[in-house]
Amino acid sequence: MFSLLFPGLALKTTASSVPHDQPPQLGPQHGPSGPDRMNVDESLDALRREIDAIDDTIHDLIMRRTQFVEQVREIKRDLRVKIRPSREAEIVYRLIGRHHGPFPKRELVAMWRQLIVATLSFEGPFSVAVYVPPDGAGYWDLARDHFGIFTPATRHTSVRTVIEAVHRQDATVGVLPLPQHEDRDPWWRHLVTQQPEVPRIIARLPFAGHGTGLGAKVEALAICPVGLTPTGRDRSVFAIDMDNRVSVNQLTQVLRDLDLPVTFATAWREEQGPSAWLQLVEVDGFLDEADDRLAQIAPALGKAVNRIVSLGGYAKPLTREELGNRDDTSGNEPDTTKPDDAQNSVPDTA
Template identity: 45%
Template sequence: MAPARTPLDDLRREIDQIDDAIHDLLMRRAAVVERIGAAKGNGAAEAGAAPIFLRPAREATILRRLMARHAGTFPAQVVVRIWREMITAFTRMQGPFAVAVYAPEERRGFWDVARDHFGGFVPMTAVNTPAAALRAVSEGTATVAVVPYPAEDDADPWWRFLVSADAGRPQVVARLPFGGRGNARGENRDALAIAAVPHEPTGDDRTLLSIEIGGDLSRGRLKDSLEACGLPPVSFCTWHPAGHAIGMSGGGPSVHLVEVADFVAHADPRLARLTERTGDIPVRVTVVGGYAVPLALG
């Protein structure tokens, strides 16, 4: 005689049914992603361009929408982690995807941050310098580079390699971690993801500007000019190259990386107004990317 079914048995059966439903939806989502990948490929072929499968702005929008509707006791950070695994897996279904991470032996925490964001099964390669990670993206051996968030005391800043007029150049596309810091090792310094994909708005964004100055313009005056042009600066990093900045003239050259609290497109008219405000001092402004503001999770 079979043992009597208990309330616990009924609950476990309900869990099994929920698991089956989740699995069915995952397979359904995968089928939709396959159609999206095919549509992107067809559209790119018609335009004579390579398809773009990585969409960091779209990913951020998905996660923000989910967090806005999330309720109950299940940890929000775990929801983000589950979806991050899914997002990268579905992206890899559409085309090649690999990550180059600045993670020398003494700074393995960046590897953990990259793994948490891009998933535990994406191909990842550790490199010893940020420049090597950027080079992997430029050469096509990696889709994304993960490098340290810039610091004022960086003697040889990696971000100077992003200053280019090439429309297809790699640029900043995300800030990590996006959904809260997990159990990454080492220092708690954030990272930036770099990829050769478009800089797109999400509604709550930061933009990184490279501002090359060929003369004597103080940081305070530059800050005032940015604010007057509607480009509120959040942070500055400054690099003084050994020689003059490319294409610039005058004394005291410097290059500033300025984080602005807004989305700024490459052709944003505020950038032209900024160069006009500096008068005779030559200034060149380049958008080197940006990111969706990470989620504020406890």
């Protein structure tokens, strides 16, 4: 641990530089002395004063930013949910687009996420309900990374109780596993309703690459009863309730003709219930309930479609390439999964 905190000092006391049977030798080899040492100290002091002045400026701007956030809070006073995930993503996209220099982008995003969530906390009540299965706490780490380490959060061993907590307003946001083809009892089926205040998908986690904790092994979706707006780089999710299952190939072709490229699709049917199928579909681009293309899906499929329900969507997470700094010549890239990775792609068969 000492060597991690003081790597320079550890380097000078390795076995190769200092024999075990001799004390460290003092002199020029251990750094400048006399006038040279004074010059180094003066240079360091000057640089530290500059850094302190910059820190003061950053702090002043944070306090000024908070004053404007308070004005936003007054405007949004009557809104039940204050979080605006599309706006939050746009802030991060803009900052990443203008960033340069060696400061790592993942850490930049983490700083701004903390800043955003901190101001949310005084706009109104804000808390997170997180699905934590018995065999791991990866979703908890994802939630803390994205929604802040100081945000009130509760653990749930059932996906259903997460949805209920958000629906009852016991929690502002819920964090649930990313849907998979093999899910036997998928949580998303509980969102296939047009009742008011039902949670909708608002984000995909991680947004800026995986961290180093247990969350590095999983991905998740966040839900909240709030609408989205286009960011220019979105994915949209909806469900099709129909009497008979349609093949993925047919579904993909129909949606492609409507300019809705499919990025993920799966189906579920209750084994002991009616024969109706629920098709979960994710498409590239922004799509909400007011989009005319939703109404065109049923006649294009030519099958008995009972209803089509928009389940929300998300702004695309930052990719590995986007998180690699422009000025980084080391060749190292953050270890993060692209949002359209193979494990969540569209299968070739029904």
